[in-house]
Amino acid sequence: MVSLHDFLKFCKEYLRSKGIDSPELSTEAIFAHVLGKTRLEVLLSRQDLSKDQILKIQRLIQRRGKGEPLAYLIGVKEFYGRDFIVNKDVLIPRPCTEILIDMCKSFYSKDNTLFFFDIGTGSGNIAITLTLEFPNFRGIGIDISGPALDIARLNAKRYEVNDRLSFVQTDLLSSIQANTADLIVTNPPYLSPKLLNGASPEVINFEPMNALFGGPCGTELAVNILLHSPYVLRPGGRFLMELDSSQFPEIIELIESQGCWKDIKLAKDYEGHDRIICVEKV
Ligand SMILES: C[S@@+](CC[C@H](N)C(=O)[O-])C[C@H]1O[C@@H](n2cnc3c(N)ncnc32)[C@H](O)[C@@H]1O
Structure with missing residues (x-):
């Protein structure tokens, strides 16, 4: 089991290491998009993530790490x-x-x-x-x-x-x-x-x-x-x-x-x- 909280932290660090602007915003927005929550709900959540959710988030975070604009990744x-x-x-x-x-x-x-x-x-x-x-x-x-x-x-x-x-x-x-x-x-x-x-x-x-x-x-x-x-x-x-x-x-x-x-x-x-x-x- 991977907790949302730990994976969020890991993804923020990953984007920071790739030199992405505002890694927190990108990570929280991608989590919110995949999980169907608001950014605040993501930050307050104590849930664990399913394998499928982790995979979806991982794919988007990797694309963000290559510089793809956040808006294209979340579609709005x-x-x-x-x-x-x-x-x-x-x-x-x-x-x-x-x-x-x-x-x-x-x-x-x-x-x-x-x-x-x-x-x-x-x-x-x-x-x-x-x-x-x-x-x-x-x-x-x-x-x-x-x-x-x-x-x-x-x-x-x-x-x-x-x-x-x-x-x-x-x-x-x-x-x-x-x-x-x-x-x-x-x-x-x-x-x-x-x-x-x-x-x-x-x-x-x-x-x-x-x-x-x-x-x-x-x-x-x-x-x-x-x-x-x-x-x-x-x-x-x-x-x-x-x-x-x-x-x-x-x-x-x-x-x-x-x-x-x-x-x-x-x-x-x-x-x-x-x-x-x-x-x-x-
Ligand atoms: C800078 S974007 C503006 C998009 C949007 N109006 C905005 O403000 O965010 C310019 C738009 O002009 C369109 N465009 C480029 N050449 C054009 C042309 N010859 N006739 C009509 N639209 C054109 C592009 O496809 C693009 O959607």
Whole structure:
């Protein structure tokens, strides 16, 4: 018989020896996932583990020890206080993307009715959160990846927003008609080769490259979306996009040269770097 308590301690030590960040969190979350308990219940439990439970935990701990992200191992990631299903086909939602939702909340109230596009929807975390936070919003999440859209649809079903949100597999805004939206939100792939070089092995080795790489300059997809957006947005519509802080000078120059936007606003992430840009169509 192996006690949960002893095996928990052993697994934490194992992950620590492999240099994994927050070995306690990873271990407790994996135990909780396999045993169907909360992390607190795991910590308080005095039970013994069955052979089958040990094997399942061991397999996941070994994968974590090789750097596989915790979210892919347990199949969920929290975003804006809700759990989203994730797998290797989608980017793991990041806390900094929550700022985009906060920014929308600074412009819109629960009474606002509008139609939005979320470009590069991935797990659907942004689109679904908007639909849940604003009961009168309707929208479409766009992605070029079919497997990513399968996950977005699962999440939409889980949160019962299918009546106000749908998903379309297409290339950015290429097939979207003129004057159809009041809001465009996007967290496009924006890493350049240089930014990719600085990313952690957990990101580069496990997250989908088509969700990360934005082209040789990093901003190719962002520029494409920005150029198409005035055509798709109605007058007074808003555009919000996440980028790396180093990319805003180029993007602001483009916005100013387009001559169809006003009211440029930037929001910083939790580390104090510019992260989200918002503009309003004239
Ligand atoms: C950075 S991820 C964002 C995922 C999610 N919206 C989030 O914020 O966590 C970018 C997404 O854009 C999608 N994508 C990449 N190229 C695209 C294209 N040409 N057209 C539409 N979506 C694209 C990727 O499949 C990926 O899901």
